[in-house]
Amino acid sequence: MSQPAAVIDTENYTVTRSVHIKATPDRVWAAITRGDLITQWLGNKAELPDLRVGGEGVFGFEGYGEFPVRIDEVDEPAVFAFTWGTPGQPLAADNSTQVRFTLVPDGDATILSVVESGFGLLSRDPVVAMSSNREGWTSELDELVDYLEGAA
Template sequence: MGFPDQIVRTIELTHPPAKVWAALTTAEGLASWFGNTAEIDLRPGGDVRMTWTEGAAAHMRVERVEEPTVFGYTWPIHGLPDDDPRRTYVEFTLEPHGDGTRLTVVESGFAQLPDDAHKVAFEGNVDGWKSELGELVEYLDAA
């Protein structure tokens, strides 16, 4: 049986692309809506590290930077051990839309997983993007 390989979410924001870009690609921005602390080396091959107050941590690798329209990184797969080399790829695409921005997030790479791991990772990240994108909107609206 085949499983979905990607999660796609598109939201329209009332903020200009430059403001959305900064929220996605700076340590201050990421720590304000996605994690609690963040470090980012914004270049292909650069490291991104984030932590959360409950003790979770994530290490990502920047894969694509096309300011101000595309930002992509690899992401550890939820439910797999920290040393597992498999990753998903997350890509944000920003398009001007009126006075704001249309933001599309695509996370791909779930098809590489066996049945049980796919269910945990895919369902967890579907719920996670709903929550995180809501937090991004709250952060942008408050800033």
């Protein structure tokens, strides 16, 4: 099934996308919170050793570096949010954005929505950053759907 691409909201400086995944919320939750599963669809390194609000970790992407991550919200299996920043820099409002996942059960499937916000505070061009991340969420969430549905 073809799923809609991520979209940019230039008024609110957000990138959003929802996908329908033929997997239970528990399986989707594991895929977005466990480092060993995150790397199946997002980047090549994921460490979230402390899955609680304030817990810190890192996501790595080949060619882009390692991005610091701080967990902002954990409500298993409904909401997971984190702030991620710029490789080699501590998290700050002008170099980071928040990613918030919400999971809604749909029979034996899950509707996963992501909203990435905070682009308006970045020190670099927010439209360029949103455009890049829109492409990223479109391809990465397609990989997540393929991973979870292929593993079913």
